[in-house]
Amino acid sequence: MVGIVFGLLAMSGQAAQAAYYNTYSDIASLPNTSCCTGVQGFAAGSTYLYSVKNHTNYDDLAVIYRVNKTTGDRVLMTNGTNGGTTNTWLGHANDMTIVDIDSQHHLFVVTMEATGAQLVKLRYDGTTYYYVGSYQIRLNGAVASPSGVSRVAQDSTTISFMFKSGRTVYNGSIPLRANSGTINLTKAFDLQVEGALVNGATVSDLTTFANQGFFYDASKKVLYYPLTKENRSIVLVYRNVTTATTGTAPAATDLSFRITSSAYTTFEIEGVGLSAGTLYFNTNRANANGSFDAVHAFKGYVAA
Secondary structure, three states, rough: OOOHHHHHHHHHHHHHHEEEEEEEEEEEEOOOOOOOOOEEEEEOOOOEEEEEEEOOOOOEEEEEEEEEEOOOOOOOOOOOOOOOEEEEEOOOOOOEEEEEOOEEEEEEOOOOOOOOOOOOEEEEEOOOEEEEEEEEEEEEOOOOOOOOOEEEOOOOOEEOOOOEEEEOOOOOOOOOOOOEEEOOOOEEEEEOOOOOHHHOEOOOOHHHHHHHOOEOOOOOOOEEEEEOOOOHHHEEEEEEEOOOOOOOEEOOOEEEEEEEEOOOOOEEEEEEEEOOOEEEEEEEEOOOOOEOOEEHHHOOOOOO
């Protein structure tokens, strides 16, 4: 009898891996400040969550919020290079990733600019950040403007990243302590979208959803990819992907995330990140009563 019960528990544990998450909790609001009204890049650290808001449609100014993931305490970070809270370096700031170099914290931000820098490096200490440098990104010799970036690995000489443009993932790297230079991309793989299962079924118009940032969990070899359309946001998951993956990576059939909001006419997940197994994200969120942009967490999900 004990053996039977144990077997049933084991099978239940396996079945629990097939999961769908469609509820979330608010961590903190992200109010408009100056002219910065559009939520963009997101990164999750061990204690704090970082989110960019920029000047919508102009991409000439940006601010960075720091949110304590446990208490929800929110701080508008200070520009330690120029003073104040806004900066002019980040362009569209569509995505960002955290990298520690020589025990100092850094944010690498993709600008999506067609000229100038496509990746910007910031150093931050507490609630103050500083401009450190920038890089041009190229693909086959031409300027490339990826919309997503995620740290993959680093060693004593090199930082390796995955970059994403649309549904295509690229590999790129920089010297560990370089503050400028050119990043030459190589194509890695494509992400399956058409036919991907969300809660066990396909979404008929999923190919018309807008691409957002992404997050790569290098320790688990799992990639999280948000897509949005009006008041619907979906996060697809891809397992067993690495910098050596080629072809088309299939979306997981047994794990998916979706928020379909009745309270908001706009509910756009802009970026996602894992911290201690919880999947956090930021949103552009609005209805007829105004803007309610915020940082959130999916309820119940703990990355295995």
